[in-house]
Amino acid sequence: MMEIELPKMHPSQQDMDLIDILWRQDVDLGAGREVFDFSYRQKEVELRLQREKEEEKQQQRLREQEKALLAQLQLDEETGEFVPRSAPPTHTNTTNAEVTQNEAFAEQDGDAMSFDECMQLLAETFPLDEAAESVPPCLDASVPPSTDLMMPSDIPAFTQNPLLPGSLDQAWMELLSLPELQQCLNMQMQDSLDMDGFMKPSTEAQDPNYSQYLPGMDHLSSVQTEGCPPEYINTYDGSFNTMVSPNLSQMSLNVPDVRAEFGPEEFNELFYPEMREVKVNSGPLTSDEGNTVSQLVEIPSDPPVNTMDLHSFSPGSFSSGKPEPMSEFPDSDSGLSLDASPHTSSPGKSLNGDGSFGFSDSDSEEMDGSPGDMESDYAEIFPLVYLTDEAQASLSEKPPAEALQMKAKNPKIEPAEASGHSKPPFTKDKQKKRSEARLPRDEQRAKALQIPFTVDKIINLPVDDFNEMMSKHQLNEAQLALVRDIRRRGKNKVAAQNCRKRKMENIVGLEYELDSLKEEKERLMKEKSERSSNLREMKQQLSTLYQEVFSMLRDEDGKPFSPSEYSLQHTADDTLFLVPRLKRFS
DNA sequence: ACGAGCTGTCATTGA
């Protein structure tokens, strides 16, 4: 019996052993145990087929709703996500809606496709390298092998394309036009979407916004104009450009949505929750708010055009004596009195008796709370700042609309990527994103305080140039403090990076030195052992020679000398003496 | 949930 059953058991057991061996070999490469499980894979294939069927069914249904929903989307330039076009005028819950947007996607019920499913469907439908490259890294988990972002073959195709920005943009536009994506994205937004007055074709709606992210790109406005409703253009040209410097007027246009969503109180509270009390008590501030409101009235009900951005984020408005206090007092970041602002004279404004708000770096850090939270808030308020200086510079130098749109659609694309270079692995990408996300905090603060310099200049300028630059502008105490802090932090950040780099190099150098010292020790030990052995051998030979010579010596009577009574001694001049041994007295 | 690694920031020190 056993002999019969064994042959049946044996092969399967062997298979399992083989699988185990293979798995152990591959587990280091990230392969899961189930990769070798046939039934598991079969199940997976079945599941995928079933899912594809469902998706195909849904695709038909979703296509019908595409047109209606197409117009409701607006690309969030900061996150690259699609958000409802409009911001409800009320102060309620808009932040929550935005903040929970991603979660909302994930919480879709079975009727709607998940975002990953949408992206997978997109990848299957449009197996473009560019599209694959454009897919946010977080989606790669569900992307089928055909669009494997890590495929090396993607890279040449990506880099060889001379029209990369255009191609990328085209791919994005195709993605945007996909009904599945539209539907998927829209279903979550429908509820909070205010259709009144904001129903515009998405392309029309997006382009103007992209232009806002291109500093110094006023000339492009003519391009944007073609697809832009007249009221936008009028608003920009008339209301803004007269009071705001051209660069920032466009940049700041993003903020209004936030302002409209948060309202003055929420806006500041978002930044500086602790300052609420101060705000309430401050008379001039409310008057400033009045200014704000009046400006808001002047700029009629146009969502992209709002107030806070006008006076708080543009140097031009700074010189024109706009209600700066609100924007500057949020963050001195240096513990200096913000009261020093020439425009703020209200005694009631001071939180502390001495007129200082008591903002220190640590205070501001506390207000920042968890950097993730605050920075995401910053990101919502100042999405534009996520364009690095380099990116802005490159954009302003070479402003193809495709590149601009691409940048706006995915602002976190590195300039190198935008120029067609291959992407590093996702882990690195995420690290990069993280550092990028942390980077612009000071930039945002500088914008909020209307610092008329770039953070890059503040940090990297030599001392003399920096002082010269500072002397050319009249900055109030808060601004000076912030600039100093930015410079200090920036320098220190670089110093820390250098320090760590040096430390790592030291460690590597020490390890190398340790290795070589170990080798040296090994070599010396070996040499010592050899020499010791040689010495022993020479001693042996010397002893033999000694005995030989000694035995040949004879006294006057012809008798040999007794070794116990005499010994041979050798002097430096090669003379041999026969020396009687000293008698020991016991 | 926990720990490791990375990064930014602050405080301190010495040149």
Added chain:
DNA sequence: CTTCAATGACAGCTC
């Protein structure tokens, strides 16, 4: 005395 780079320590974040 001031400025600045270097560095230890800490906190927050990601994996």
